[in-house]
Amino acid sequence: MDRGGSTSSHWHGPHPPGRPALPPSESSPSATPQAPVPRSRPLGPGLQILLGLVHFGFVVTYLSEPLVRGYTTAAAIHVVVSQLKYTFGISPARFSGPFSLIYTVLEVCYLLPQTNVGALVVSIVAIVGLILVKELNNYLSKKLPVPIPVELIAIVVATLISWQVNLEDKYGVDVVGLIPSGLQPPVLPTASLFGQVIGDAFALSVVGYGIAISLGRIFALKYGYKVDANQELIALGLSNSVGGIFQCFAISCSMSRTMVQESTGGKTQVAGALSAVVILFITLWIGTLFEDLPKAVLAAIIYVNLQGMMKQFRDIPALWRTSRVDMCVWVATFILTVLFNPDLGLAASIAFSLLTVIFRTQLPSYSLLGRVGDTDLYRPVEEYNQVKQVPGVVIFRSSATLYFANAEMYQDALAEKTGLDITSILSAKKKLEAKRKRQEKKEAKRARKDAKKDRELQGELELEKQKEIAVIKMREDLRDPSLPRAVILDLSPVNFLDTVGVKTIRNIRRDYGDIGIDVLLTGCQTGVVESLQSGGFFSGQVTKACLFSTNHDAVLHCLSERTDGSHTDSESEEEDMPATSF
């Protein structure tokens, strides 16, 4: 822990006194340290500039709020665990890679008997003291113009006590030790470390930027100016590049400190400049005075200031009530980040949150629509009482877009909802056709035989033949009236169609067309029609006449067609066959 540059976000643009439109999201007005954002080599900033130049800012759109909050909470857990060794005054082995947090906790538990009592006492006193003063701050927040600088007081007091009591020599309490005063000479980054840190550096760049840009947007909205995502990314990268050469912490911003600064009236870069001067003063001259500061106190400050992060656990019940899927994203992000560390964890979390989109569209609800009274509105039959299905017309809608991951379910759901076992109807039909063909052949044969033979068996054969015809006729009759005349697929929730989707609709049209049911499409967006076109859906037989703007138009078309008594080409051919064969 060489040195930390205190940074807070500042903004450009108009700065009228207008009342705050958004309440601060963290109740604690105290400053939180940079701890959750680990220190990076200049590789991270370099990455940020590069990413900014290639307009990588869009990646932040994948960092949804539940993900960022789950991620920062998990990062806080990582920070807490990394500080445990100072609190207990022990030296556990270092672990890296997946599950290193678990190993570290186990190692700390294993080493607990070797706890340095002095360090533990210092920790407990510091934590209790900090919490008490913080509560006092909260309690007096309206009366005090500025909160009590409790961390500063804690550091000064702890240093004084440590120096007077000589905690280090008497009780073996680990202290900060030599603090180089003055500015460090600029050092070029160690290129050999790039391979080791690239994962963390990438995660750090993206998350640090994500936090900065979302905070920036909150204030942009409040004060009515615009934030250019890529400009911010490049600016952040440049700052971090310069800072990295001087071995600074990576720069991001602190929600709570920004809120404090804004509420105390600091609205321009002057506030940032002032606080930078104070830090410079401490760095150059006063820093050396704190060599006796016990590390346990620093750890205590970190714990207490991570309270705000820990409060984010309250998101879980809140999200449980509002959106279960988003709760899953929060919890999964937290667990993945705790287990696989911030770098891999971020990648896995983003992948998971993208998968939720798939899951959400992959398991849609399917419904049959019916007409609302005498209006032209069509609503799901299951959900409304006054909704009635139009006789002879089935209107089917999926709540989600139709694409490869749910194309098969779409067909299954259609068959289930319509109650038409299309495969068995088709196979029955094919058997029937085969039977008819066989019979026609038989008849032809028989006709030839009959010409030769005498007519004594004629009566019996005729009887047999009539029986078979009766069976066929019965089946044909049985099939006809129960089947709907048309199936209307309401495609208004479809966002896009891939080749699998086009093929699915084509198959449905073909299969239902084969058993004499017309398939109409309604509510297609322009892009969907284009996909149907380029996917070869329309052909000589299938024209754009099967597309309708609204369900009502399609229903009117079906009803008018029925009263006319005219069928589509494909079915009239096949339906007329039995009639003519008699």
Added chain:
Amino acid sequence: MDRGGSTSSHWHGPHPPGRPALPPSESSPSATPQAPVPRSRPLGPGLQILLGLVHFGFVVTYLSEPLVRGYTTAAAIHVVVSQLKYTFGISPARFSGPFSLIYTVLEVCYLLPQTNVGALVVSIVAIVGLILVKELNNYLSKKLPVPIPVELIAIVVATLISWQVNLEDKYGVDVVGLIPSGLQPPVLPTASLFGQVIGDAFALSVVGYGIAISLGRIFALKYGYKVDANQELIALGLSNSVGGIFQCFAISCSMSRTMVQESTGGKTQVAGALSAVVILFITLWIGTLFEDLPKAVLAAIIYVNLQGMMKQFRDIPALWRTSRVDMCVWVATFILTVLFNPDLGLAASIAFSLLTVIFRTQLPSYSLLGRVGDTDLYRPVEEYNQVKQVPGVVIFRSSATLYFANAEMYQDALAEKTGLDITSILSAKKKLEAKRKRQEKKEAKRARKDAKKDRELQGELELEKQKEIAVIKMREDLRDPSLPRAVILDLSPVNFLDTVGVKTIRNIRRDYGDIGIDVLLTGCQTGVVESLQSGGFFSGQVTKACLFSTNHDAVLHCLSERTDGSHTDSESEEEDMPATSF
């Protein structure tokens, strides 16, 4: 290469002679070997049973057609590269892990000068001969009852020549060597290899199953029966488990051979049993005769039979015409699988194809809707000529669902399409308010001062005050008529709403409400309304009255409201202020 079990898919259910509904997708009617599906240890089958039991069959839904075809093409490339060493008679080092294909090709190129001329000549002769006879097969396909068994002839002829000429000793051509005759004793799987092969085994299970189930479904559709995905998965796993103990190839099925078998009349399991008996006969007694068969001939057979796979490259131009995104999936799957081998490649390809869904919904087209003539239809203004926007009402629609990845773009697009720079209007409004407040304070001060002072300056002050009021009034007047009365968000393409989506709509309603524009939602599905509800969208001020079934209803509501002259609560308060202050 111990032994290969020739398998072809067979099916249950009715088997009428019905004419084929689907043409064979591969033109070559010849048998293709199992080569593209590499041999697996029994781990793969064990996995298949396990996955079947946990109803893992759904994973196949992620294997869209472009993905499977790209994947099998890449697998074919892997197989070809693995056979190159036999063709050239060289012994390259083995590589594993990512990019191993590239390394192997480079190694083969490096070793080319050591080519065994005998092996190369045998290869070329075999390849040319096979291709010629296959072309003959294609040419005579209608006249021959069964295609010429070219592979069998090639093997017999090659073995005879090799035995007579003694290719192995004279020219150093690598031959198959000792073939154990009879059945192998059953061997338990080598558990220590599980770690090494689990990735390949998993990919093999999933893809082998995917190919089998898709072929099964083609015939299920054709003959009108059902395929239970999980039953098939368990059956495949059991077969592979038993086969694996006897060191068989993993079982899947071959499109072309199944088509041949079906077209020659083999429709029940009897056909499978017969072919199994033939294979058993060869395995038990005839196999040993082929010890002199050059490996180069086997490689040649593999190359020639992978022609069908290579023909899948034609998918690229076809997909370019029908669906660019699906073409990207094909190409990306191919490249990923070639580079990262079939195991990692499959995972990466599935991830990529899922990402395409995100990309498709992340970059939707946004449009303003207008009314079509005097109908109640609303269509995008850009796309139709007769469509005209309703004066004072903006109807906005995104072609895709609204969720975290495109929520910000939705807001930006709305601002762009409506031409309302909401942030600057809001900030102007806030400045105005601040000014008014300051002025009110000033006036109050002045009033107090005025009471003390004499009235000589009254005239000048009044003038100044009037100027300021004029400025405010001008701005207020300038703002009012140009702004629309209402913004209608058509949410009919929205499949689901996450918390970010709800927050976005809430923000839009709040921001536009602040400048006096009413925001109405139309076409919400039931799930969307539920999400709005649980997401806390509705409150005291925002009731479900802002939801409308259709755009026309919402427009009628806006128009009737305007003629009534009544405003919503929030705006009337703020709009009336300047009026009363004068």
